[in-house]
Amino acid sequence: MSLTIRDVRESDLDAVQAINNAAGEGILPLDGVRLARLHAIADYFRIAEEDGRVAGFLIAMRHDADHDSPNFEWFRQRQPAFVYIDRIVIASAARGRGLGRVFYADVQSYAEVRVPLLACEVFLEPRDDVAVLFHGTYGFREVGQQVMPGVERRVAMLSKELCSYAFVRDTYLAHGGLPPQPWLSERERPAPAPQRSAAGGA
Numbered sequence: 001m002s003l004t005i006r007d008v009r010e011s012d013l014d015a016v017q018a019i020n021n022a023a024g025e026g027i028l029p030l031d032g033v034r035l036a037r038l039h040a041i042a043d044y045f046r047i048a049e050e051d052g053r054v055a056g057f058l059i060a061m062r063h064d065a066d067h068d069s070p071n072f073e074w075f076r077q078r079q080p081a082f083v084y085i086d087r088i089v090i091a092s093a094a095r096g097r098g099l100g101r102v103f104y105a106d107v108q109s110y111a112e113v114r115v116p117l118l119a120c121e122v123f124l125e126p127r128d129d130v131a132v133l134f135h136g137t138y139g140f141r142e143v144g145q146q147v148m149p150g151v152e153r154r155v156a157m158l159s160k161e162l163c164s165y166a167f168v169r170d171t172y173l174a175h176g177g178l179p180p181q182p183w184l185s186e187r188e189r190p191a192p193a194p195q196r197s198a199a200g201g202a
Contacts, residue, residue, distance in 0.1 A: 003099075005106050007187055008045045008057065015054035016047065019091045026128050027089055028151065038086065041065050043187060044110050048090075048099050056090035058103040062115065070149045074157055075119045078144075082159070083111035085120035104138055112162040113178060121148075121155040132156070 008016065013035055020030045030038075039045060044060040061067050063075070063082050072084050085107060090099050111118045122131040124145070140158040147154050178184045
């Protein structure tokens, strides 16, 4: 079995939407319009590809993204700089093999050379103990709660301080920026495209 973590392509979006909307109540559904917007604004949008099939994805954005999530806004009102994990979804057939930790290691490597904080949330209604345990063992701590507007479910707001950031800031960001290496480059934004259909989500 071959596994690749790579930036999403336009041709992957149907598979991303299908995986998202089959994930259950712990993940909010996506319609085509919403997914297209996330595709356009995300600073980090990568998929796991196993033997040519999309096995999961993670979407994240920096604090200055044009994102309308109320959970993202909660962090923006309290933190000057962060990377926010909007969602991570693993296809049901690929669960239990550690892909979540692979994604979190990858998004942390993206974040820690840019910002001091990694942020996300988990639903508490109903409580997802698997998600709570996963984040707790990866170094996240609860920094607040809110009832998510429009969804009316309580979420725990989580953050993780990125201890490597101070070194990167003082050694590179304050002295000309990051080295010109492919693994440090920003995601290339897609060109504007016609809106996708709204089928398949709410």
